[in-house]
Amino acid sequence: MSGNRHSVAQNLRICAESVNGMPVAKSPAMGNLISLESLKAPVSAEEMKMKLDSGGCSTSGSCGSSEGKDQLSDEVWEKVKNHPCYSEEAHHYFARMHVAVAPACNIQCHYCNRKYDCSNESRPGVVSEKLTPEQAVKKVMAVASEVPQMSVLGIAGPGDSCYDWRKTKATFDLVAAQIPDIKLCLSTNGLALPEHVDEIKDMNIDHVTMTINMVDPQVGTLIYPWIFYKNKRWTGLDASKILHERQMLGLEMLAERKILVKVNSVMIPGVNDEHLVEVNKVVKQKGAFLHNIMPLISDAAHGTHYGLTGQRGPRAMELKALQDKLSEGTKLMRHCRQCRADAVGLLGEDRGQEFTMNHVPDDISYNPEKRDAYQEVVARERGEHVATKQAVEQQISGFGAIESVLVAVATKGGGRINQHFGHAKEFQVYEATPKGIQFIGHRKVEQYCEGGFGEDATLDGVIAALEGVDVVLCSKIGDCPKDSLKAAGIRATDAFAHDWIEAGIAAWLAAEFGHVSPAGSEIVAQASA
Numbered sequence: 001m002s003g004n005r006h007s008v009a010q011n012l013r014i015c016a017e018s019v020n021g022m023p024v025a026k027s028p029a030m031g032n033l034i035s036l037e038s039l040k041a042p043v044s045a046e047e048m049k050m051k052l053d054s055g056g057c058s059t060s061g062s063c064g065s066s067e068g069k070d071q072l073s074d075e076v077w078e079k080v081k082n083h084p085c086y087s088e089e090a091h092h093y094f095a096r097m098h099v100a101v102a103p104a105c106n107i108q109c110h111y112c113n114r115k116y117d118c119s120n121e122s123r124p125g126v127v128s129e130k131l132t133p134e135q136a137v138k139k140v141m142a143v144a145s146e147v148p149q150m151s152v153l154g155i156a157g158p159g160d161s162c163y164d165w166r167k168t169k170a171t172f173d174l175v176a177a178q179i180p181d182i183k184l185c186l187s188t189n190g191l192a193l194p195e196h197v198d199e200i201k202d203m204n205i206d207h208v209t210m211t212i213n214m215v216d217p218q219v220g221t222l223i224y225p226w227i228f229y230k231n232k233r234w235t236g237l238d239a240s241k242i243l244h245e246r247q248m249l250g251l252e253m254l255a256e257r258k259i260l261v262k263v264n265s266v267m268i269p270g271v272n273d274e275h276l277v278e279v280n281k282v283v284k285q286k287g288a289f290l291h292n293i294m295p296l297i298s299d300a301a302h303g304t305h306y307g308l309t310g311q312r313g314p315r316a317m318e319l320k321a322l323q324d325k326l327s328e329g330t331k332l333m334r335h336c337r338q339c340r341a342d343a344v345g346l347l348g349e350d351r352g353q354e355f356t357m358n359h360v361p362d363d364i365s366y367n368p369e370k371r372d373a374y375q376e377v378v379a380r381e382r383g384e385h386v387a388t389k390q391a392v393e394q395q396i397s398g399f400g401a402i403e404s405v406l407v408a409v410a411t412k413g414g415g416r417i418n419q420h421f422g423h424a425k426e427f428q429v430y431e432a433t434p435k436g437i438q439f440i441g442h443r444k445v446e447q448y449c450e451g452g453f454g455e456d457a458t459l460d461g462v463i464a465a466l467e468g469v470d471v472v473l474c475s476k477i478g479d480c481p482k483d484s485l486k487a488a489g490i491r492a493t494d495a496f497a498h499d500w501i502e503a504g505i506a507a508w509l510a511a512e513f514g515h516v517s518p519a520g521s522e523i524v525a526q527a528s529a
């Protein structure tokens, strides 16, 4: 593939950014767009309010409505609408932070090395700064004062939050007393969960993630070498049976109490990949709200059993094939970023290093101004985004000739096509079919353009990561990467820069397939203008 593109002598490229020949489409919203990106930068609350007052959404009638609201009860919607992991739509706008207060764990997973964080809810190979509950609450106040998108505090290790319960509970109690509107969220392997379900309910924790990799203990023996339960170490089938029973009990208890449960499953090719179809069915029966299939990350350098024995993780298209198979079962989460146990920011962005304890003043207090102003702006933007998506949905239903098109989008968040191709560290992937445009996942890449230059080798990696993708939409792309993508059979355009993602995709489809839409179609009109 690379032979088609550049000679070795040419492999350091200037990232010249040219607008391609296609017409630039503007969404109806562009005229008075409030940039959420601008609000994410470190600005004062006054500046935010000025921005808010100087613009607004053009579809105020639909403000407050949102995709998903219609399919969920009001009670559930209230719980998920600002949670970036439980609502795909919310993940464009809201951020989570994790505090690494719970280092102890009561099981061993073959994909985990205790030197690193719990890889059930964070990627292996990185280690978090471990905090006491008192340090953690200071850090939460610092982040909540500075990061306006912050809506959820999660405890995801670095060990197991329920096994290390004393620290988990102390942290949540301290935070709830200081910042009551932050949602509390925890992640667990489930073994110690049943002992704490009543306290979880009393503490107003609405979201619990449990990692369930099997519902057949025989499969479990390939994943868990041992567990520690009732002061005893259990191995083999006994260990997996106990873990399975405790997980099912915990799931039922949470569902009975209307606590939303997200099940995470690590997809391990040849071990539990096919079995996850059964897992999906069983957790649905028992009341799970979401199922998140996470690809195994396996590398000998991480020193895990799987890493050292050469167990591979799934390829992006294998993950997609499994997710597609599960589309009738428990609702799937497809936007997980396998974040760190001390992650801070929007999913996919990592601001953790800005908030290590040496950056947090001792006498910190919480200032809600930025979060309040941001939430007001988001309410407006969201209404407009939802209205656009609904319009696009109607448009797409007329595109009968299109079976399935995979579109990779470079975005910095806010639901818009707003990132340069060369600056992307991940692409969000959407699938367009006559049924609509659906977010189906993301592809992590190494940033191609650093300091104005791009390496061919890096571009090769980006192209490989975009396997199966038909077109890339971004806010800018140079001719060199565009030509290289084209040689690999992937189109790329910056013609829909700053449009809503779904509107840009629909406009590209209309332009590409020469579709004649019903009269009055704004999207098709934009594309052919």
Ligand code: CLF
Residues within 6 Å of the ligand: 085, 096, 097, 098, 121, 122, 152, 153, 154, 155, 156, 185, 186, 187, 207, 209, 262, 292, 335, 336, 337, 338, 339, 347
């Ligand atoms: Fe954290 Fe997990 Fe809560 Fe989210 S993460 S404890 S539910 S607030 Fe989210 Fe990160 Fe994926 Fe987890 S993207 S790894 S699913």
Ligand code: SF4
Residues within 6 Å of the ligand: 105, 106, 107, 108, 109, 111, 112, 113, 114, 117, 118, 119, 120, 157, 158, 159, 160, 189
């Ligand atoms: Fe590691 Fe998490 Fe498994 Fe414990 S539950 S062994 S910390 S991956």
